[in-house]
Amino acid sequence: MASNRKLLVLPGDGIGPEVVGQVLRVVEWLGAKRSLSFDLEEGLVGGAAYDAHGTPLTDETLADAISADAVLFGSVGGPKYDDLPFELKPERGLLRLRKEMDLFANLRPAMVFDAMVDSSTLKKEVIEGLDILILRELTGGIYFAEPRGIEELPNGDKKGYDTNLYTTPEIERIGRVAIDLSRKRRGKVTSVEKANVMMSGILWREVMENLFKLEGQDIETEHMYADNCGMQLVRNPKQFDVIVTDNLFGDMLSDCAAMLTGSLGMLPSASLGAVDEVTKKRFALYEPVHGSAPDIAGKKMANPIAELLSFSMSLRYSFDMQDDADLIDNAIQSVLASGIRTPDIMQTGMTLVSTDVMMDNILKELDRSV
Numbered sequence: 187m188a189s190n191r192k193l194l195v196l197p198g199d200g201i202g203p204e205v206v207g208q209v210l211r212v213v214e215w216l217g218a219k220r221s222l223s224f225d226l227e228e229g230l231v232g233g234a235a236y237d238a239h240g241t242p243l244t245d246e247t248l249a250d251a252i253s254a255d256a257v258l259f260g261s262v263g264g265p266k267y268d269d270l271p272f273e274l275k276p277e278r279g280l281l282r283l284r285k286e287m288d289l290f291a292n293l294r295p296a297m298v299f300d301a302m303v304d305s306s307t308l309k310k311e312v313i314e315g316l317d318i319l320i321l322r323e324l325t326g327g328i329y330f331a332e333p334r335g336i337e338e339l340p341n342g343d344k345k346g347y348d349t350n351l352y353t354t355p356e357i358e359r360i361g362r363v364a365i366d367l368s369r370k371r372r373g374k375v376t377s378v379e380k381a382n383v384m385m386s387g388i389l390w391r392e393v394m395e396n397l398f399k400l401e402g403q404d405i406e407t408e409h410m411y412a413d414n415c416g417m418q419l420v421r422n423p424k425q426f427d428v429i430v431t432d433n434l435f436g437d438m439l440s441d442c443a444a445m446l447t448g449s450l451g452m453l454p455s456a457s458l459g460a461v462d463e464v465t466k467k468r469f470a471l472y473e474p475v476h477g478s479a480p481d482i483a484g485k486k487m488a489n490p491i492a493e494l495l496s497f498s499m500s501l502r503y504s505f506d507m508q509d510d511a512d513l514i515d516n517a518i519q520s521v522l523a524s525g526i527r528t529p530d531i532m533q534t535g536m537t538l539v540s541t542d543v544m545m546d547n548i549l550k551e552l553d554r555s556v
């Protein structure tokens with residue numbers, strides 16, 4: 187059995203451990219039925235790491251993530267950690283991983299499965315067959331730039347501030363990924379910013395315009411303000427193919443896009459670094475777009491599909507196992523088509539199941555497919 191695929195599993199907090207636990211059943215299945223084994227390692231991140239080590243990410247876990255071929259991430263955060271100082275908050279663990287591994291390209295595909303067309307709050311004709319990709323810049327912008335802080339003013343009031351900052355190379359490299367991805371899709375890129383009010387937005391548009399002129403003549407390109415993009419996403423999302431945007435707009439627009447598909451519980455993501463020219467290796471972390479959902483944690487209500495689709499993205503982007511990724515995606519399709527639903531995507535006439543029974547059904551479908 188070939189086994190040098192190194193996968194670091196970081197379940198995190200809230201529903202993270204539940205959904206990751208279910209996905210590990212599929213990893214096991216791949217070993218048993220497809221003779222594909224992984225060197226699995228497990229680590230702590232977020233609140234779980236804080237509880238054990240007093241920090242949301244230890245240097246050891248970061249080193250493990252760097253030496254792995256891919257990281258499968260659950261979710262972090264919860265009310266228990268609300269009062270921690272900023273640098274110790276669970277989210278800092280995830281942000282440090284993104285930054286230190288330079289995972290600048292965050293791919294958030296929003297696809298509507300046929301069986302799910304009635305689950306969205308939008309009309310069927312608006313979202314039927316939807317397949318768009320939000321490409322979010324993940325290591326720059328307002329999430330990381332300095333200065334930032336909360337300070338007291340002479341009159342006793344306070345000011346809180348952040349900086350949105352992008353450099354030419356940061357914009358160019360995410361733009362190139364967008365062009366590349368669109369070529370394997372429908373060949374259209376929409377670059378999103380607010381060049382009408384933000385300096386960083388003016389530069390973003392200028393750099394993208396140049397890049398598209400020099401390297402994107404074979405594809406269709408356009409520019410759109412972020413507020414308009416939010417509106418267009420709910421008005422007519424099928425006009426888009428690849429949306430490329432900054433860290434903050436990407437965070438917001440991908441949550442919007444998630445609801446087009448029916449539930450945040452359905453949206454996976456891949457966070458990728460650049461390919462190393464010598465080793466050909468690329469750092470990668472795979473995480474669902476949803477958070478730790480503390481309100482339903484431990485209740486067997488969480489939808490494991492976003493986590494499983496994230497794992498399936500790791501098969502595509504890190505392990506070159508397209509066939510196995512297809513098997514998994516198809517099994518999910520079939521189970522949804524058979525009317526099996528977790529509470530977040532439940533509809534009248536469908537069968538309501540728990541987190542683990544959803545995965546029982548996906549595994550049964552996988553068994554049937556080989």
Ligand code: IPM
Binds near residue numbers: 262263281475477
């Ligand atoms: C996401 C999340 C994170 C973000 C949080 C948990 C820090 O909302 O991945 O979209 O804001 O990037």
Ligand code: MN
Binds near residue numbers: 438441
């Ligand atoms: Mn988010």
